[in-house]
Amino acid sequence: MHAGQTPDWWQRADLCYQQQHLHFAGQKVADLAWQFGTPSFVYSAQRVSENIARVKNALLTVGQQQNHRLFYAMKANRFAPLLTFLKQTGLCGIDACSPAEVEHALGCGFTPRDISFTATSLSQQDFDQLARYDGLLFNADSLHAIGEWGKRRPGAEIGIRINPAAGVSRASNQLLQYAGPTTTKFGIFREQFPEALALAASLDLTVRRIHFHTGCGYLTDQLAEWQAVVMQCLWFVEQLPTVQRINIGGGLGVPHIASDQPLNLQKWAEIIKKHFTARDLAVDVEPGDYLVKDAGLLLLGVTYLEKKQQTYFLGVDAGFNIAPEPAYYNLPFQPVPLIFSTAQNRTPFHVVGHINEALDVWAEQSMLPDMTGQKYLALINAGAYSSSMASNHCMRGAFKEFLLLP
Numbered sequence: 001m002h003a004g005q006t007p008d009w010w011q012r013a014d015l016c017y018q019q020q021h022l023h024f025a026g027q028k029v030a031d032l033a034w035q036f037g038t039p040s041f042v043y044s045a046q047r048v049s050e051n052i053a054r055v056k057n058a059l060l061t062v063g064q065q066q067n068h069r070l071f072y073a074m075k076a077n078r079f080a081p082l083l084t085f086l087k088q089t090g091l092c093g094i095d096a097c098s099p100a101e102v103e104h105a106l107g108c109g110f111t112p113r114d115i116s117f118t119a120t121s122l123s124q125q126d127f128d129q130l131a132r133y134d135g136l137l138f139n140a141d142s143l144h145a146i147g148e149w150g151k152r153r154p155g156a157e158i159g160i161r162i163n164p165a166a167g168v169s170r171a172s173n174q175l176l177q178y179a180g181p182t183t184t185k186f187g188i189f190r191e192q193f194p195e196a197l198a199l200a201a202s203l204d205l206t207v208r209r210i211h212f213h214t215g216c217g218y219l220t221d222q223l224a225e226w227q228a229v230v231m232q233c234l235w236f237v238e239q240l241p242t243v244q245r246i247n248i249g250g251g252l253g254v255p256h257i258a259s260d261q262p263l264n265l266q267k268w269a270e271i272i273k274k275h276f277t278a279r280d281l282a283v284d285v286e287p288g289d290y291l292v293k294d295a296g297l298l299l300l301g302v303t304y305l306e307k308k309q310q311t312y313f314l315g316v317d318a319g320f321n322i323a324p325e326p327a328y329y330n331l332p333f334q335p336v337p338l339i340f341s342t343a344q345n346r347t348p349f350h351v352v353g354h355i356n357e358a359l360d361v362w363a364e365q366s367m368l369p370d371m372t373g374q375k376y377l378a379l380i381n382a383g384a385y386s387s388s389m390a391s392n393h394c395m396r397g398a399f400k401e402f403l404l405l406p
């Protein structure tokens with residue numbers, strides 16, 4: 001948060017101050033930090049369930065005949081207890097993007113039929129391994145993938161990932177876009193679509209699904225751009241009489257800063273209804289961020305406070321390498337103190353980690369109360385693309401993870 005913005009925009013029923021102490025998923029966060037130690041990720045299974053329910057309810061308004069499906073993109077967070085919880089509750093299937101992810105999902109109880117697979121740049125060994133799973137929902141993102149799958153699984157039904165040459169992302173952040181004016185490695189473009197269909201037919205593959213995923217983090221303000229992507233996709237649909245389902249990918253975002261407007265799922269669903277349900281097409285959706293990001297906190301230990309020139313620094317015991325989104329994608333993290341009174345004055349702090357890299361900055365000019373004596377700090381929105389992208393840079397890759405069950 002920056003000076004001048006609503007300080008506590010992120011508070012909600014299960015993440016808020018009660019008697020000046022931060023509470024999350026019914027627990028006092030200072031107690032969690034004390035018991036678990038830092039750095040630790042804590043995830044709320046209840047919040048994940050609620051996020052899933054919101055997306056499912058929106059899909060229900062789109063039309064119930066078509067059996068729309070939800071696949072959780074496990075690249076966002078593959079913590080095994082979380083995946084097992086999702087399987088046991090039957091809330092969703094899995095979107096996997098590597099053979100190892102498929103194996104991990106199977107290890108957590110999912111079956112190949114629960115898994116939609118969309119990946120890029122697969123090797124011969126990757127195809128060999130994937131082709132062993134009967135029922136895996138395979139989406140090919142290149143002529144190469146169609147050819148290799150057809151050799152191993154002639155007669156199969158497949159999906160084709162297309163590239164509509166248009167993308168969408170939070171605040172039009174190009175780092176988060178998978179398609180657009182620049183040619184990317186993802187999906188099959190219009191120019192090659194007839195060749196892709198001919199290749200599939202020659203291998204006796206039936207194309208049942210069109211898949212697209214063109215970027216991440218879109219909110220209500222980007223829905224017009226997302227609709228433009230959807231409309232590009234319709235050209236591909238029109239070429240393909242055998243298509244039954246559209247996989248609209250992930251990309252649904254959550255607010256990162258006070259000025260971000262949450263995604264209006266009703267408006268999102270109306271776009272789906274207008275363009276896909278009206279053509280009697282079923283919809284698959286594979287969100288990662290939207291389901292788990294705001295269900296996770298990263299608990300950090302405060303290491304020091306120091307003013308250098310005119311800047312106040314607050315050091316913490318973990319760096320960008322265990323939650324790289326701010327560094328990689330310029331996505332802001334919101335630091336939240338564990339003890340806070342609204343009466344306190346706030347000071348702009350740079351919150352920095354313990355890695356010897358200039359980009360190891362969690363937040364700049366974050367308006368925090370007097371942090372003297374505070375042992376801990378929480379980063380919200382740490383449930384996605386944090387632990388799953390962590391590295392051991394500087395040999396400081398250690399962290400713990402905990403799932404809080406309802």
Ligand SMILES: Cc1ncc(COP(=O)(O)O)c(C=O)c1O
Pocket residue numbers: 073075076095118213215216217249250251252286287288289290
């Ligand atoms: C093919 C595919 N599907 C789904 C997702 C999930 O995206 P998100 O977490 O933004 O919803 C991704 C993420 O990059 C992806 O590449």
